[in-house]
Amino acid sequence: MALKLLNLLVLILIVSIGANSSPFDFIKNLEGCRKGNNTKDIYKLKTYLKRFGYLGHEHLSDDNDFNDNLELAVKTYQRNYNIKPTGIIDADTVARMTAPRCGVPDIINGVNHMQSGSYYAFVLNDKWMPSNRHLTYKFLGNFPDVAKLPAAVAFQRWASVTKFTFSEVNVTQKSDLTLEFFRGDHGDGYPFDGRGGVLAHSFYPTDGRFHFDLDELWFYLLKDKNSFDLLTISLHEIGHLLGLQHSTVETAVMFPTFQGGETKDLGQDDILGIRALYKL
Known part of the structure; x- marks a missing residue:
């Protein structure tokens, strides 16, 4: 037991190195943004949504314009997270987007399996063969x-x-x-x-x-x-x-x-x- 506690302390010491702010904190400054706005860090929001599958590379314009593609991406995100799909970066959307998360994209190759008709989601081709259990x-x-x-x-x-x-x-x-x-x-x-x-x-x-x-x-x-x-x-x-x-x-x-x-x-x-x- 003492060894396990020592290992835990070592792990905490190792991971304590680093900044206290979240890399998602910039989204807090975008609360209230909507289509038509041109606001600092909207480009970062586009990058965030691309990272998790909501924007394709072809929609990642190098600017801070809140355009039609971004509004559609925000609405899709809101639906996936059970938020009213207004396309506006409201308080609920900020709270969810800034939450720590898994790095696996929500949308894979443009297919939104989170809205597949069931609550859980999977891709039929991405599984282990019956011979390997x-x-x-x-x-x-x-x-x-x-x-x-x-x-x-x-x-x-x-x-x-x-x-x-x-x-x-x-x-x-x-x-x-x-x-x-x-x-x-x-x-x-x-x-x-x-x-x-x-x-x-x-x-x-x-x-x-x-x-x-x-x-x-x-x-x-x-x-x-x-x-x-x-x-x-x-x-x-x-x-x-x-x-x-x-x-x-x-x-x-x-x-x-x-x-x-x-x-x-x-x-x-x-x-x-x-x-x-x-x-x-």
Whole structure:
């Protein structure tokens, strides 16, 4: 027990390095903006919405004009997050956009699966073959020991509602899944952005990569309102590893945003989604 607490303290010390402001804080200054406005940092808002799939590269104009494309993107975002789709950057939209979140886009290749007709979402082609229901995983890099237990618990929670089984293998062995902590640009095309922005991301089957942001403050069991639960985020990202996309149900673990101190287990929507994807 003492060793686990020491590891936790080391993890907190490691991730405490970094700025206190969120990379999404600029959105607070845009409250009230709407089509026709030309306001500083609207270009940053366009970049934010492109990052999460709401604007295509062809719509990312290098200016601060709140144009038709941006209004449409904001309305789509609002629908996905159960906000009245006015196209205006209102208080509810600011609160949701500035919340720490998963780095996986809400819209994939222009397809908005969050509005697919069900609450949960997935892509049929992004799943593991029936012949592969036992997945191995390994921890890479300087993965803190204290973070391994919640990840293992998360794998077992998914195993309990599916026909998947999971087991850890040695770092030298081949595995289906890999877990690692990074900060900033780490070479996968999806750089982390410091504390309070993107918490983690993972890749759909059969890529298998799952990355935590080392700049974030993390907790497990010792709950802290300024930190993020390793178990909750592990459950979410493993959902992506298995093929689930983001859900519109706020209580679901596959909902894209999180609050400090928040803990979640698999919800009914998560279970219905994974069972629908694999026809269980």
